[in-house]
Amino acid sequence: MTNTEALRLDEVRKVHGTGSNQVVALAGVTLSLPAGTFTAVMGPSGSGKSTLLQCAAGLERPSGGRVFVAGHEMKGGETELTKFRREHIGFVFQHFNLLPALTVLQNVTLPLKLAGRRIDEARAAEILQAVGLGDRLSHRPQELSGGQQQRVAIARALVTSPSVIFADEPTGALDTRSARAVLALLQQAVRRYGQTLVMVTHDPVAAAHADSVLFLADGRLVGRMIDPTAEAVAERLTRLGDELVRKGA
Amino acid sequence: MFSLALSSLRHRTAAFVAAFLALFLGAALVMSFGSLIDTALGTGVDTASEETLFIMGGVVGGWSLLLVVFAVTSTATLGVRQRAKEIALLKSAGAVPGQLTRMILTEVLVLALLGAALAVPLGMAGGSLVLGLLQDSGQIPAGIEHSFGAVAVGQGFGITLLSAVGASLVTARRAVRMRVTESMQEAATPPARLNGRRVGFGLLFLAGAAAQAVLTVTLGKGEGFGAQQYAGTADILFAIGLACFAPVVVRRLPLPGFGTAGALTREALRARTAPLAAVLIPIVLFIGAGVGTLYMQDLDSEASAGLLPEEGQQAVETLNYVVTGMIALFLCIMLINTLVATTAARSREFAQYRLAGATTAQVRQMVVLENLAVTVAGVVFGTLASLVTIIPFSYARTGSWLPDLDPLIYPAAVAFTAAVVFATTLLTTRRALAVPAVTAVTA
Numbered sequence: 001m002t003n004t005e006a007l008r009l010d011e012v013r014k015v016h017g018t019g020s021n022q023v024v025a026l027a028g029v030t031l032s033l034p035a036g037t038f039t040a041v042m043g044p045s046g047s048g049k050s051t052l053l054q055c056a057a058g059l060e061r062p063s064g065g066r067v068f069v070a071g072h073e074m075k076g077g078e079t080e081l082t083k084f085r086r087e088h089i090g091f092v093f094q095h096f097n098l099l100p101a102l103t104v105l106q107n108v109t110l111p112l113k114l115a116g117r118r119i120d121e122a123r124a125a126e127i128l129q130a131v132g133l134g135d136r137l138s139h140r141p142q143e144l145s146g147g148q149q150q151r152v153a154i155a156r157a158l159v160t161s162p163s164v165i166f167a168d169e170p171t172g173a174l175d176t177r178s179a180r181a182v183l184a185l186l187q188q189a190v191r192r193y194g195q196t197l198v199m200v201t202h203d204p205v206a207a208a209h210a211d212s213v214l215f216l217a218d219g220r221l222v223g224r225m226i227d228p229t230a231e232a233v234a235e236r237l238t239r240l241g242d243e244l245v246r247k248g249a
Numbered sequence: 250m251f252s253l254a255l256s257s258l259r260h261r262t263a264a265f266v267a268a269f270l271a272l273f274l275g276a277a278l279v280m281s282f283g284s285l286i287d288t289a290l291g292t293g294v295d296t297a298s299e300e301t302l303f304i305m306g307g308v309v310g311g312w313s314l315l316l317v318v319f320a321v322t323s324t325a326t327l328g329v330r331q332r333a334k335e336i337a338l339l340k341s342a343g344a345v346p347g348q349l350t351r352m353i354l355t356e357v358l359v360l361a362l363l364g365a366a367l368a369v370p371l372g373m374a375g376g377s378l379v380l381g382l383l384q385d386s387g388q389i390p391a392g393i394e395h396s397f398g399a400v401a402v403g404q405g406f407g408i409t410l411l412s413a414v415g416a417s418l419v420t421a422r423r424a425v426r427m428r429v430t431e432s433m434q435e436a437a438t439p440p441a442r443l444n445g446r447r448v449g450f451g452l453l454f455l456a457g458a459a460a461q462a463v464l465t466v467t468l469g470k471g472e473g474f475g476a477q478q479y480a481g482t483a484d485i486l487f488a489i490g491l492a493c494f495a496p497v498v499v500r501r502l503p504l505p506g507f508g509t510a511g512a513l514t515r516e517a518l519r520a521r522t523a524p525l526a527a528v529l530i531p532i533v534l535f536i537g538a539g540v541g542t543l544y545m546q547d548l549d550s551e552a553s554a555g556l557l558p559e560e561g562q563q564a565v566e567t568l569n570y571v572v573t574g575m576i577a578l579f580l581c582i583m584l585i586n587t588l589v590a591t592t593a594a595r596s597r598e599f600a601q602y603r604l605a606g607a608t609t610a611q612v613r614q615m616v617v618l619e620n621l622a623v624t625v626a627g628v629v630f631g632t633l634a635s636l637v638t639i640i641p642f643s644y645a646r647t648g649s650w651l652p653d654l655d656p657l658i659y660p661a662a663v664a665f666t667a668a669v670v671f672a673t674t675l676l677t678t679r680r681a682l683a684v685p686a687v688t689a690v691t692a
Binding site: 054059060078079082083085095097099100101102107110111113114116156160 | 508521603
C-alpha cells in the first residue's frame, strides 16, 4: 500500500497578478507522497503553503507544472475538475464549510449525492459513529460545537474514500482540547483506514501528529523532517523565519 | 454610531441598493398620485374636475400606498435579517442593543430621506403624465395646471419614512435582543416563523379583501369608477394576506423527481423557508395585482364601449393602461430587487456546495428548481388573488359572474413573470459562481 504514489507535484508554479504586480506564490514545487501517509506542510505566513494546498487539491489552477492524484493528471475545465475532485479528493477546512440547511447525516452524504453515487446511509452513520457523533445524525451543524462540526467535516471527507484528503488549518478555529481530538481523528484516518492526508498548519503541535513535515519558504520547498516533534518543528520554523529576515535585510 | 452607520452604508453598497430602490420608486409612485390631489386643491379647478382628480389621486393613490408600504416593509425586513451576522459581530465587539438599534435606524433614515428626495422629479413627471392623459381623454379641461405640493411631498416622505422605520424597528428589536451565539446561529439559517401576529395580519388582510369584494358587488353595482375603487383594492389585500402565510406554503411545496438536484432542492425548500418566502411574496403580488388590475381595466373598457366617442374611449384606455403600467412596473422592479438580493446573498452557500463536490451546473439546476417551485406557487396564489378582483368587478360592471376575459393577458402575464424570475436568478447565480469557490467561502 505504502509503495503506491497518492500525490505528485511536478514543477508546480503559481503566479498571482499580471505585469509589474506579479507575485510568485509557488516557484516550482516538486514532491511525491506515498499512499497511506500523513504529511504536514509548514512555513511562515506568505510562504505559499495555502496556495500549494489549493493547487494540489484542484481548487486553484497552477500557472505551470502538473499535478497527479493516484496516477491521474488533474486537468480540464471547472466541471471536469469538480468531477475529479469529488472522485479523488476530500477536504477539511478551517471554517468547516458545512451546509447550515442540511442535517449532520445529510452533510456527510452530500458528496455521494452530488456524484450520483449510491448512498449508503448505514456506512455514513458508521463513520459518524467512529468520529463520536453517532447520536447527532439529525442535528444541524449550528447546533454543534466547533470541534464537533470539524468532526462532521472529517466524516464527510472520509465517506467517499478519496485518494487524498487535504486539510487546511483544520484546528485553526478550535480550542486546545477540540484540536487534540480532531488531530487524533485525522491520525486515525491514516492509521486505521489507510487514508492519505496532507495538512497545512502553522501549529507545531498539530504538525507533530504527522509522519513527516515539509517546510516551505518563498514558494519553495526548503526542508523535510521525518517523525517530527513539536519542539524540533518549532525550532526549525524559528530558524526559517530568521533566515528570511536576514535575507530581506 | 452615526459614522458607523454611514460607513456601513458605504461598505455594503450592493445590499442597500435593494432597499433604496424600494424607497425611491415607492416614493415616486405615491408622489405621482398625491400630486393629483394637490392639483385638485389648486385654484380655478371646477367641481367635476376636482372630483375626478380626487378619485384618481385617492383611489389609485390608495392602491399604490398599500403596495409601497408592503414593499418597503418587506425589503427593510429582508435587509436587517441578512445582516444578522454583522449584528452578531458588533455585539461580540461590545455594542449594546441601544447602539445597534440607533445604527440601524440611522441607516434606514438616511436611505429613506435620500430615496424620497431623489424621487421628487420622477414623482412630478409621473403626476403630470397622468394629468395629461386625463386631459387627453377629456375627463378634465385642458387648462388645469399640474401642481406638486404638500400632499405629494407629505405622502411621499411620510409613507416611505414611516414604513421603513417601522419595519426596521420591529426586525431590529428581535435581532438586537438575541444573545451573540443565538445571532450567529440565526445568521446561518434565518428562521421563518408563523407567529400569531403574522396569522392575525394575514387573516385581517384576507377579511379586508372579502369586504372589498362584497362592496364591489353591492355599492359598486352598475357604477364605473365606484366598482373599480373597491375591486381594485380587493386583489392587493388578498395577495398581501396570502403573502403573510408564505413561509408555511414554501415549506410544504411539492416537487417530484429531478434526481440529485431535486432531492437537494426539496431539502432547501424545508430549510430555507425565509428567503424563499421573500421571493414568493412579490410573485403573488405581481400576478395578483397585475393580472387583477389589467383585467379590470379590460372589462371596464369593454363595458363602456359605445358610451364614449371612439377617440375618447381610446384615451380612457390609454389612461387605464398607463396607471396599471406604473403599478405593474413598480411591482416588477420589486420582484427583480428581491430576487437579486436573495440570490446574491447565497454566494457562500453556493461555494460550500461546490467544495462538497457540486458542479456549477448542479448549483444552477438547484436554483432553477427552487424558483420553479416558488414561481408555480406564486402564480397559483396570485391567480386566486386576481379572481377576488375580477369576478366581483365583472358582476358589478356587466351583471355576469363569469367574465368574458381576453385570452392573451393572463398567459402573457404568467410567461412574463417566469421570464423575469429565471432571467434574474440565473444571471445573479452566474455572477456568484464566477468567483472561485475557495475565495467565495471566506468572503
